Amino acid sequence: MVASEVRALFAVASRPEIVSLAGGMPNVAALPLDQIGDLAKDVISEEGAAALQYGSAQGDPVLREQICDYMTLEGVRSVPDDVIVTVGSQQALDLITRVFVDPGDIVLTEAPTYVTAINTFAAFQADIRHVSMDDEGVDADELDRALTEAAKAGRTVKFFYTIPNFQNPAGITMSAERRARVMEVCERHDVLIVEDNPYGLLRYDGEPQPTLYSQGEGNVIYLGSLSKTLSPGLRIGWALAPSAVRAKLVLAAESAMLSHSTFNQLVVRRYLNTFPWREQIKTFNSMYGERRDALLGALNTMMPDGCTWTRPEGGFFVWATLPEGIDAKAMLPRAVNHRVAYVPGTGFFADGRGRDSMRLSFCYPTPEQIREGVRRLVGAIEGEMDLRDTFGPAMATPTEGSQAPTPDLP
Amino acid sequence: MVASEVRALFAVASRPEIVSLAGGMPNVAALPLDQIGDLAKDVISEEGAAALQYGSAQGDPVLREQICDYMTLEGVRSVPDDVIVTVGSQQALDLITRVFVDPGDIVLTEAPTYVTAINTFAAFQADIRHVSMDDEGVDADELDRALTEAAKAGRTVKFFYTIPNFQNPAGITMSAERRARVMEVCERHDVLIVEDNPYGLLRYDGEPQPTLYSQGEGNVIYLGSLSKTLSPGLRIGWALAPSAVRAKLVLAAESAMLSHSTFNQLVVRRYLNTFPWREQIKTFNSMYGERRDALLGALNTMMPDGCTWTRPEGGFFVWATLPEGIDAKAMLPRAVNHRVAYVPGTGFFADGRGRDSMRLSFCYPTPEQIREGVRRLVGAIEGEMDLRDTFGPAMATPTEGSQAPTPDLP
DSSP: OOHHHHHHHHHHHTSTTSEESOOOOOOGGGSOHHHHHHHHHHHHHHHHHHHTSOOOTTOOHHHHHHHHHHHHTTTOOOOGGGEEEEEHHHHHHHHHHHHHOOTTOEEEEEESOOHHHHHHHHHTTOEEEEEEEETTEEOHHHHHHHHHHHHHTTOOEEEEEEOOSSOTTTOOOOOHHHHHHHHHHHHHTTOEEEEEOSSTTOBOSSOOOOOSGGGOSSOEEEEEESTTTTOGGGOEEEEEOOHHHHHHHHHHHHHHHSSOOHHHHHHHHHHHHHSOHHHHHHHHHHHHHHHHHHHHHHHHHHOOTTOEEOOOSBSSEEEEEOOTTOOHHHHHHHHHHTTEEOEEGGGGOSSSOOTTEEEEEOSSSOHHHHHHHHHHHHHHHHHHHHHHHHHOSOOOOOOOSOOOOOTTOO | OOHHHHHHHHHHHTSTTSEESOOOOOOGGGSOHHHHHHHHHHHHHHHHHHHTSOOOTTOOHHHHHHHHHHHHTTTOOOOGGGEEEEEHHHHHHHHHHHHHOOTTOEEEEEESOOHHHHHHHHHTTOEEEEEEEETTEEOHHHHHHHHHHHHHTTOOEEEEEEOOSSOTTTOOOOOHHHHHHHHHHHHHTTOEEEEEOSSTTOBOSSOOOOOSGGGOSSOEEEEEESTTTTOGGGOEEEEEOOHHHHHHHHHHHHHHHSSOOHHHHHHHHHHHHHSOHHHHHHHHHHHHHHHHHHHHHHHHHHOOTTOEEOOOSBSSEEEEEOOTTOOHHHHHHHHHHTTEEOEEGGGGOSSSOOTTEEEEEOSSSOHHHHHHHHHHHHHHHHHHHHHHHHHOSOOOOOOOSOOOOOTTOO
């Protein structure tokens, strides 16, 4: 399937009769909408001359202070001047890539990794190289070897990009021991780390792990976001970076957009100042935790032998791997016929891998819909297994390169 | 002065005791803030689940329809599918540059041109070449020669970037005859035109001129914005481009930010749907027209012999050129001592020119403040003239390249 076919399929997948386990959209209807509406109105009435005016490219200074407070929940100590507010953390990643990556530079990522990160790195012609993951996160020895080989070959590795908490798409969290090892490897090779952490506060069980940023010495750029803990429609994310890096990002942001929406920043400022937002996150965690349990329970009960999947302690995603000879990408049209959708694993690799896997999102559908979705998915998988047993394993078809799902599937 | 000195100076210039003729900030306090506040509240209460959710990278489809309607006021006929909504028209320009410009490609612009456009082109390593302007706009013969010479030298010209209405910074509007000539030249050389038109509806006298887009055959990308006719703090701009180009811009926007703020788009949608926004533009035009008249009147009355300036029919800016031997950039600290600020012309050239000129903005200060500002400016200029007459013309000092004013000075 080519990119346009994938998009067409996802257009079909958004029909109400289809249970979509594809979309990574937070459940924003769970927010107190009337109160947020009042808040937005007050921002205009009381601060309208500022809210409707150009702001600075670095972002509102009071909001940046609040972001520093917010990050203390993750054990990050920071100063507002090291923060730049961006249009979602996606823009932060894009600006970093724009500032740092020259064509042909290597960017190391986990295997798999976030689809839109791949697209951004590819847009700036990076040489994207995946490093394997296990249950504890990226394989630190393989990371070490990859860095050593690059150095030997005279190649530049610009940074190692990681999503250490409840990774999108794999659901895996980097353990404390692995974090310490990754820090040691990256420091020894003097390579920058980009730590992308939009899900860190969406933890349903287990213990929070210390951020890489808090273990680093100016060699980590930390990306944060309010998209999953407040709202993606406000597009408020940020980069936390050493001063000289942050200054370059601000210059890049000026060219990229002049300045972020002052209105959105002031709305978020007021929200963080006046709402019980920590309670709201707990509310979200309770809801998302129930959905995660529904998905894992259904997978446990219903999935055929030969399927395996990750068990995330938080976040939005489970990564499922199919039995030998089943191709998740080829299966997608047939799954949609079964009225269920997922994201085939191929979108999350730059090198064509991932045909045997899929990302399952549990954030948006209800527990009941999730169970029904798994039922339908199992029907599709069993159908594929029959096809395989009759006709042989799915033929490997050439990939078209990275094929991003539609934008409502972050 | 280096970039940091310029910024420090503008920080001083934003003090209340200084009349700033530097900032190009629209006067948003003139908007009906309470009503806009109610509108924002209704968007959240009634459409909150959508407003607070991810959207598509191309932008809200209903807003795109409304943008097409809005553009008919400029004589542009278009379809929503050819529109992409961006974070201000700055982002549209940035995406175009990102998609089209390879390092070393030539980008032709007017002389002078918009500062942040220069920064963006430079960020993507374009070879920026200015083409002279006269009272009727860019010199079409010189444009023709520049294109011919580039072709002879085997160099790629990616596009000609123009701000044909009340140009920022020169205030000049391209005449109808000149537009026809520019279209002929660009079509003959098969070069793309990027037509940036944020000020077109802010006309105080004279007649509107047909857009280049409406005279083109798929060789013009048109950029529009609501920053000056509604609010810059909402960051709503757009590109209108032939379908294949628009598709590339959407892919670039996905990498750049995933999607624009749905909330802002729905607020603007509701505003355009329910407010007498054409009346609001008339209100703005009356206010800005009065300020333009105050500035031109004061310049006429008070400026020393040897100074010249443009007489814009709309927009926000007058471009003033100083007497022989006076350096606007060197003069800026002394002007600030006289408690007035402007933007030295050097920011608006990629090649070091512009020391003899300055951009004067009349959008933000009141008519009284404008007159006082000119009084102080004249004091500074006369002081410089005395210095010159005593010590000789200002010494040419090497420039640091493009030095963007602070972000509140678009």
